[in-house]
Amino acid sequence: MYCEEFIPGDPPEFFFDRNPMNFPAILDMYRNGLFHIVETGCALVLQKDLEYWSIDELVMEPCCALKYYPQIDICQSEKDGDIASKKKEMELAEEEDFGNTFVGQLRSYLWNTLEYPWTSKLAQFVAFFSLSMVLVSTVTFVVSTIEDLQEDKDGRVEYPVIIAIIEYIDNFVVIFFTIEYFLRLLVAPRKMKFIKGAMNLIDLFAIIPFYLSILLEGLEDFEIIGKAGKIIRLVRVMRILRIFKLVRHFAGLQSLLYTLQQAYQELGLLLVLVAVAILTYSSLVYFAEKETPEHINCTQMISLKADQSWREIAQDPCYSWTFVESFWWGLMTLTTVGYDLNPKTLLGKLIGGFCALSGVFILTLPIP
Numbered sequence: 001m002y003c004e005e006f007i008p009g010d011p012p013e014f015f016f017d018r019n020p021m022n023f024p025a026i027l028d029m030y031r032n033g034l035f036h037i038v039e040t041g042c043a044l045v046l047q048k049d050l051e052y053w054s055i056d057e058l059v060m061e062p063c064c065a066l067k068y069y070p071q072i073d074i075c076q077s078e079k080d081g082d083i084a085s086k087k088k089e090m091e092l093a094e095e096e097d098f099g100n101t102f103v104g105q106l107r108s109y110l111w112n113t114l115e116y117p118w119t120s121k122l123a124q125f126v127a128f129f130s131l132s133m134v135l136v137s138t139v140t141f142v143v144s145t146i147e148d149l150q151e152d153k154d155g156r157v158e159y160p161v162i163i164a165i166i167e168y169i170d171n172f173v174v175i176f177f178t179i180e181y182f183l184r185l186l187v188a189p190r191k192m193k194f195i196k197g198a199m200n201l202i203d204l205f206a207i208i209p210f211y212l213s214i215l216l217e218g219l220e221d222f223e224i225i226g227k228a229g230k231i232i233r234l235v236r237v238m239r240i241l242r243i244f245k246l247v248r249h250f251a252g253l254q255s256l257l258y259t260l261q262q263a264y265q266e267l268g269l270l271l272v273l274v275a276v277a278i279l280t281y282s283s284l285v286y287f288a289e290k291e292t293p294e295h296i297n298c299t300q301m302i303s304l305k306a307d308q309s310w311r312e313i314a315q316d317p318c319y320s321w322t323f324v325e326s327f328w329w330g331l332m333t334l335t336t337v338g339y340d341l342n343p344k345t346l347l348g349k350l351i352g353g354f355c356a357l358s359g360v361f362i363l364t365l366p367i368p
Contacts, residue, residue: 039067096108111187114126140169144163177206281334281352
């Protein structure tokens with residue numbers, strides 16, 4: 001350890017070019033033998049000062065060590081994240097360098113317009129228009145499910161004009177999304193990286209159902225005509241995937257996905273706890289409710305099944321639970337949602353009470 005400047009005299013003066021905020025704590029350690037730290041300042045700076053003064057971190061008092069080590073982890077994590085972010089920005093800038101040629105400048109302009117809304121007024125308009133198309137597509141999908149707009153048994157509809165308008169809007173939206181996707185793919189600096197990107201996969205899956213439904217409708221004249229109708233309806237329902245395009249336009253949704261990505265281990269542990277609890281309580285309530293009380297005559301239940309609803313049958317004392325129903329009951333009870341199927345025996349009710357209480361504690365359990 002060397003000082004930056006020394007002034008001889010009585011007493012001599014030593015100058016150390018270090019952080020003055022941490023030096024009082026170091027001086028106090030030599031005075032009274034107890035090492036306490038100040039709360040202000042950066043923990044990484046204090047760590048460098050301790051290395052400079054050759055002071056072991058283990059001599060720190062427990063009251064301060066409890067605050068020091070978590071701060072070190074947080075600061076180091078932020079520092080590593082900042083370094084990684086700057087490195088990624090440099091790599092991205094190098095990757096998106098299209099050159100000084102006319103084609104390169106044109107690709108750069110189109111790429112910035114379609115990918116970065118803050119680069120120009122046109123880019124902001126394109127992003128706003130794309131967001132509007134997502135919302136319009138979602139609204140038309142919801143409106144198309146109204147019962148009055150469905151075909152009757154004879155294949156007729158009550159409001160054909162509204163249905164035609166919805167179809168025209170949906171076709172226009174899909175064409176816009178298709179042009180947008182392939183134009184971005186055309187000017188992308190790295191095509192495979194673009195295709196494998198999460199946001200770009202969402203864009204691709206948002207337009208695939210439209211063309212897949214057209215393909216299936218063209219095959220209705222073949223032998224698969226009986227199944228094509230159900231498949232087409234299923235494919236049309238997949239149009240709701242377009243709502244996930246909102247993730248591209250809202251930074252809050254992207255932050256939420258990033259948070260889930262960072263906390264996947266904690267979420268996995270929580271799901272394991274929920275699954276174990278559901279299996280445990282489902283098994284217990286299954287065997288508790290399986291046996292029929294001896295004093296009840298269940299010979300007439302078979303004849304009553306045709307005249308009763310499922311809810312009435314489930315409440316019948318003679319009804320025997322299946323394990324699938326027990327599993328569903330466990331999931332609904334553990335999440336405090338509730339279910340029509342309720343335990344009828346005293347043991348089953350006790351199990352249900354413990355299941356609900358366990359659900360409250362598990363779902364509110366802070367996972368470190």
